[in-house]
Amino acid sequence: MSGFFPSLETFAKGTLATAATLSTLGVGLAYYGQNYLIYPSAFPPGSRTDVAAPSDFELPYENLELKTPDEVVLRCYLLPQRKDAGAGEAFLDIPAAMSEDEFIASRPTVIMFHGNGGNLGHRIPLAGIFFKRMRCNVLMMCYRGYGHSEGSPSEKGLRIDAQTGLDYLTTHPILKQTNIILYGQSIGGAVAIDLASRNASKITALILENTFTSLPSLVPHALPALGPLAFLCHQKWDSAAKIPLIPPTTPVLMLSGARDDLVPREHMRALWEAVARRGEKRTAGGVEYKVGLERARYVEFEGGGHNDTCTQPGYWSAVSDFIASLGSVSQKEKEKEKETPAGLARSSSL
Structure with a gap:
């Protein structure tokens, strides 16, 4: 035997x-x-083939094809404002003599960076709130490998995609005159932070929802079985390291779901601490002053999970109030500049 x-x-x-x-x-x-x-771009099933259009929600839009520097075609949606789009919450007294182009140029433009599942069509109702309630122009980005866009997703690729979208706006004859606000959910928040860190002078503000400090630090929680292999994660999205590169004068709104079971709220709180540190005391010319912190806000929603924080009571009011506050940023900037050591020096020399 x-x-x-x-x-x-x-x-x-x-x-x-x-x-x-x-x-x-x-x-x-x-x-x-x-x-x-x-980047589960094919989930839920049909996400690469079935993409809703804004017209399905009675929203005016343009199909926008953007070609990236590495020759990938992104099929996005652009929702430019219209004078007759409705008053919404942002009541506007629009002069009769104002042209459509002048009106578009007078309103903020939101670039939407969605999470890692589904496609841009799934986020059209959110775009509708920006468009109708806040009267914003909206650029809905569709990453490579998502929806009807070409290519395959990667950190390098999404960074290129985001830059391509921003470059389109900053060279557009009308939209280049607008305040540009980045809105990112989950991994879209990481895309927004990265883009802002590389284009500080072109970005007016950021709105971040349920995003993480970095992907390697998220792996043990999101994918426990792969936790011991987190060091192999080559998709870094190191937002914690990039937040300090965003000027303290850039307003930031952070929206966190306390019941997020994918991205623990500790990640958002850690990013908030990094944002808040931008407002630390600084000394110049022997004068100590503090900048930036008043431009940041953190809101936590007790009933918010990873995918439904945007449905929580108070969410869109917080977003609307934040965007409304940006209208006077330019004037506040001038007033704040007078309070800095450099501004005080100039005043005393007059």
Whole structure:
């Protein structure tokens, strides 16, 4: 009978070899296949083929094709304002003599960066709130590999996509005159933070919902089985390191769901601390002053989960109030500048 069974030594060697092979395979899959986990663009089923249009929600829009520097075509939606779009919550006394183009130029433009599942069509109701209630122009970005856009998603690719969207606005004959606000949910928040950190002078404000400090730090919670392999995560999205690159004069609104079971609220709180530190005391010319903190706000919604924070009572009021406050940023900036050591020096020399 003994001939039918392997020896313990042979069995042990075989087990070790199998374990080593499976471990190597697991590491390989974790490293080379992580983009499929991080960017599930085909989920829910049909997300790459069935993409709703703003017209399905009675919103006027333009199909916008953007070609990135690496020759990827992004199929996005642009919702430029219209004088007859309705008063909404942002009551506007529009002069009769104002042209459509002048009206568009007078309103803020929101760039929407969505989360890692689904497509831009799933977020049209949110765009509708920006468009109708707050009277904003809206650019709905569609990352590469999502919806009807070409290519495959990656951190490098999404960074290019975001820059392409911003460049389109800043070179547009009308929209380049508008205040540009970045709105990012989940991984879209990381995209927004990255873009703002590289284009500080072009961004008016950021609105961030349920985003994370970095992907490697999120892996142990979001994917516990892969926690020990978090060091292999090559998609970094290190927002905590990029927040300090955003000037303290850039307003930031942070919206956190206390019941988020995917991105623990500790991540948003850590990012908030980084945002708040932009307002630390500074000294120049022997004068100590503080900048930036009054331009940031953190709002936590006790009933908010990862995907439904935007449906919580008070969410859109917070967003609306924040955007309304930006209308006077330019004047506040001038007044604040007078209070800085440099401004005081100029005043005393007059």
